[in-house]
Amino acid sequence: MIIDRRNLLRAGTCLGALAFGTGFSRMAFAAPASRRVESLLARMTVEEKVGQLTLYPDEVRPTPRPINPEINAQAEARERAAFQFDEVRAGRVGSLLAGTGVQLGRKLQEAALQSRLGIPLMFGADVLHGLRTIFPIPLALAASFEPGLAERTARAAAEEMTAVGVHWTYAPMVDVARDQRWGRVAEGSGEDPYLASLFAAAYVRGFQGVNLRSQRSVAACPKHFAGYGAVIGGMEYNNTDLTERELLQTHMPPFEAAFRAGALTTMAAFNDIDGVPASGNRHLLTDLLRDRLGFKGFVVSDAASAEELVAHGVAADEKDAARQAFDAGVDVNMGGGLYKRHLPALLGANAIGIERLDEAVRRVLTVKENLGLLDDPYRSLDPKREAQEVRTPAALALAREAAARSVVLLRNQGDILPLKAGRMIALIGPLGDDAANMDGPWAPWAKTGDAVTLAQGLRAELGTRHLTIVEGCGIDAPIDGGIAAAVAAARAADVVVLAVGEGQDMSGEARSRSEITLPAPQQELAEAVAATGKPIVVVLSCGRALALQGAVRDAGAILVGWFLGSEGGHALADVLTGRIAPSGRLPVSFPRTSGQQPYYYNHKSTGRPQLPGENAFFKARYTDVANTALYPFGHGISYAPVQYGPVQLSGETLPWDDDLKASITLTNLGQRPVEEVVQLYIHDEAASVTRPVRELKCFEKVRLAAGASRQVTFTINRAELEFIGGDLQLRAEPGRFQVWIAPSSAAGTSAAFVLSPLS
Incomplete structure (x- = not known):
């Protein structure tokens, strides 16, 4: 079977060389603001504008089990709910977090429509792998190596979310996680940026559907931007120590894949990047996210992450934290009303500009419009659907x-x-x-x-x-x-x-x-x-x-x-x-x-690699354990053994602007049918910066009947060989490459080819 990269780009299955990630082409991920949005913006007071940038926990419809620490635990629940209704009626709340239920959702939306401008609320929730019908955790779904399956589960989750009144999900979690001590490994798609990118795009397509305005679609929010999977020691909420090249090449691609799939919101991370916390990091949230990536949607903080700039030690107090977060590019504050308390005063003192305030509000209103809320505030608040479309037999x-x-x-x-x-x-x-x-x-x-x-x-x-x-x-x-x-x-x-x-x-x-x-x-x-x-x-x-x-x-x-x-x-x-x-x-x-830990297959070799079969000192190794995984990335077996033949290349040279075919013949040696995940890995033998020992570039899941053989062919072109160079730009360099077609990242025998220079 010939796997053509151009066809796969259309199919969204195998995207070659992370071409969507490391190139950072400028793209418009949201339509320009409409006349209606501009009209609303022109009539809004500062207080109403700040209200649209305020995301509170839903006190009227709290979750059955707590998700985040309580912001206002000292107040009685009934008092908090009454206060929230008052704030909504006054136009001082733009969105609510973690509430479900149509009856009270309609009452909250009625309260919002009673505000001076009648701007509806947007209801958000952390639904990573199902609401009432629970699908496998995202790490498990990544093990399927079937992005299309993840897309189907996200679509089903969106059906349930919208049946109970949710418009916006804080998912997918697209952090590349290489330290298994980190608890949030469970929420993502594993250690490989290519696999994580495919699943990031699949989840967004599933959540948002063909038409975001549909009663059955929710806005996606890929998180946590960015580098959160690299927290030191795998410790939650910890700092990171990342080079910009590593940030761009490993941690950014899943985000751009999600944005290209249509995500209009993203969530800032808790961690720092190069000493600057993400929620106050202008280089991250403006220079990289907007200027380099071209993202046009809005950024929401993680729960209280803007307030935590004080604990990080980069803000003197809450007011300074609000200024830094807003200036950096955090449009919406999730938590306890930081922006409500401080943005008006900051604006009055010229510490922030009205243009920046309007820009943030415009982004939020545009997403609400894209969701259809400005036309139908009661979308996804249908009691009949709530009664009939949760935990269905199909789901x-x-x-x-x-x-x-x-x-x-x-x-x-x-x-x-x-x-x-x-x-x-x-x-x-x-x-x-x-x-x-x-x-x-x-x-x-x-x-x-x-x-x-x-x-x-x-x-x-x-x-x-x-x-x-x-x-x-x-x-x-x-x-x-x-x-x-x-x-x-x-x-x-x-x-x-x-x-x-x-x-x-x-x-x-x-x-x-x-x-x-x-x-x-x-x-x-x-x-x-x-x-x-x-x-x-x-x-x-x-x-x-x-x-x-x-x-x-x-x-x-x-x-x-x-x-x-x-x-x-x-x-x-x-x-x-x-x-x-x-x-x-x-x-x-x-x-x-x-x-x-941290251990991951696509590590660098170092100057003193421990080669297979070696047991020598003065190598990059521990003295008490082999420098290999017990079970490597990509490993898995079925109920019949599969034999891999040698890798066959269509030529010894890959021309600069042409393709090269890499093929292998699989044979099912058993008496049962199997499905085999055939994986293509490449290694650059000599580059201008150190490169991983192997990188997953493509895969295909194929079915083999008992005793059957099948040829699988991948198409390789220059895009598969590109990387972020010393100048932090995408490049491919002529030279010799190894290629494996194997059942895991540690298996197989390689073949070699040479990328010829541009003639």
């Missing part, structure tokens, strides 16, 4: 499909999987029948008990006759007699399915971990069960790559189940029993130890 079926396609099989020695019919199975572990920990982080609207557990999924597939369920221990605490009961169940079984991993509150925001191993009680349980000698299938629940140890690392079969959401238990049972063959691949590298 749940998609959740099950997405979950099954996100599962990654790491190991399957002796073909333990799929489970054989009629065998006695002991499901052991704290996550085997725990509905409260199926959804993962960022699911505050999910109802506990709605999610299908692995135990429920296996019962549905196998019945109860051949299945024993024992908890064994808690997620992070032992249970009296738990290990003894687990060992007894294992001895009576033919196969053990060991359901272990993280609880959902161990991943996500503010959930950084210094050790990314299993909690000690679970490891102790695993060791005791392994001592019985029974075959073990480990099913991992997690929101990051884990450093596997002992009996878990050495189990005969290991399945990464992530946090799979509403239908996770059915999906896992589908894969374990062979109803569906596993087809996911790792979007993050599983390290050998926690101490290897």
Whole structure:
């Protein structure tokens, strides 16, 4: 099959060389302000303008579970709600955060329409992977290597959001994350900027649909701009230490992909860049985002991130923080009314200009107009839809499909999987029948008990006759007699399915971990069960790559189940029993130890690389662990082995303005059909700046019948070889390149070609 780059650009599947990211071509991502917007702007008072730039937590419709720290916890909830209605009627609020519900949403919108100019509210919410129908966490969906699947889940999430009155979602999270200690790894698409870019664009297309004005579309807000995935030590809210080249080449591409897909808002990050916090960083939010990237939408702060310029130590007080954030380019303040308190006085003192104020308000009103709110303030506030279009059968079926396609099989020695019919199975572990920990982080609207557990999924597939369920221990605490009961169940079984991993509150925001191993009680349980000698299938629940140890690392079969959401238990049972063959691949590298972090496949070689097979000192290595991943980025197997032939190139030279074909023949050596993620990697042998040892440039997911062979061909051109040079501009340089077509970032034998200079 020939994969033509131009066709793939149209299809949005394989975008060659991150051409949308590192070139930073100027583009208009939003239409110019309309006459209606300009007319409104001309009639607004300063107070009303600042109101449009104020985003408060929704006190009238608070979330079932808290998302962010309470801004005004000392006031009674009823008092806060009444005050908010008054503020809305006075035109002092532009948007509300984290509220759902049509009945009260309509009342809030009625209050907004009673303001002097009747500008409607925009309702926002953090819906990263589903509202009531919970899809796999974004990291899990990235494991599918199917951006189109992510687009479908985002479209379904938008259907539910708009059914309960949401116009704007603070998603996708597009930070490239290379340190698995960071809790927010769960929210993104992993360690590779190319894969993250494809998924960023897919989510935006799904959320926003074909027509943003549709009652079923929401505005996307890619976050966190920028570099948040590089926080030092993987510690939440920490600083970063990034060169501008690394910022441009690794962390910016997913944002530009999202903007090119149509995103009209973005969220500033908590971290600093080169010593300047993102929410007060004019170089980041104006020079790069607007002047270089050409972004025309509006920037919203993260929760209280503008206020935190004081704690960062760059602002003297709140007033100074408001001035710095607004001057830098933060248009809308999320949190406790910083702009409301200080922008009017700053304007009066000429510390900010009226032109900048009008510019920010114009951007917000233009997004509201693009959403159709100025024409239909009650869009997405239909009681009938709210009653009928949440957790629909179609959405749940998609959740099950997405979950099954996100599962990654790491190991399957002796073909333990799929489970054989009629065998006695002991499901052991704290996550085997725990509905409260199926959804993962960022699911505050999910109802506990709605999610299908692995135990429920296996019962549905196998019945109860051949299945024993024992908890064994808690997620992070032992249970009296738990290990003894687990060992007894294992001895009576033919196969053990060991359901272990993280609880959902161990991943996500503010959930950084210094050790990314299993909690000690679970490891102790695993060791005791392994001592019985029974075959073990480990099913991992997690929101990051884990450093596997002992009996878990050495189990005969290991399945990464992530946090799979509403239908996770059915999906896992589908894969374990062979109803569906596993087809996911790792979007993050599983390290050998926690101490290897940050670890990612596309690192630089250094001047003293440890080459494969070497065990010498005076190399870039640790003395106590191999300088490789336990399971590398891109790894995953299925229920039949796939053989890769040698890479065949259409020539030894790639002309400067032409293409080169790279092909490989795959053969399914097994008796079952498989889906294989065929991955193209390239390495620049000698460049003007150091380059990664490998970079993912393209991939294709192909289906192979039992015993079948198939040729896969990729087209390479100069765009695949471009990088940010010493002058911080995009360039390709003539020279020799290695290319792999392989099942992972650590597999395969390379071929070589030369990029010829422009003649």
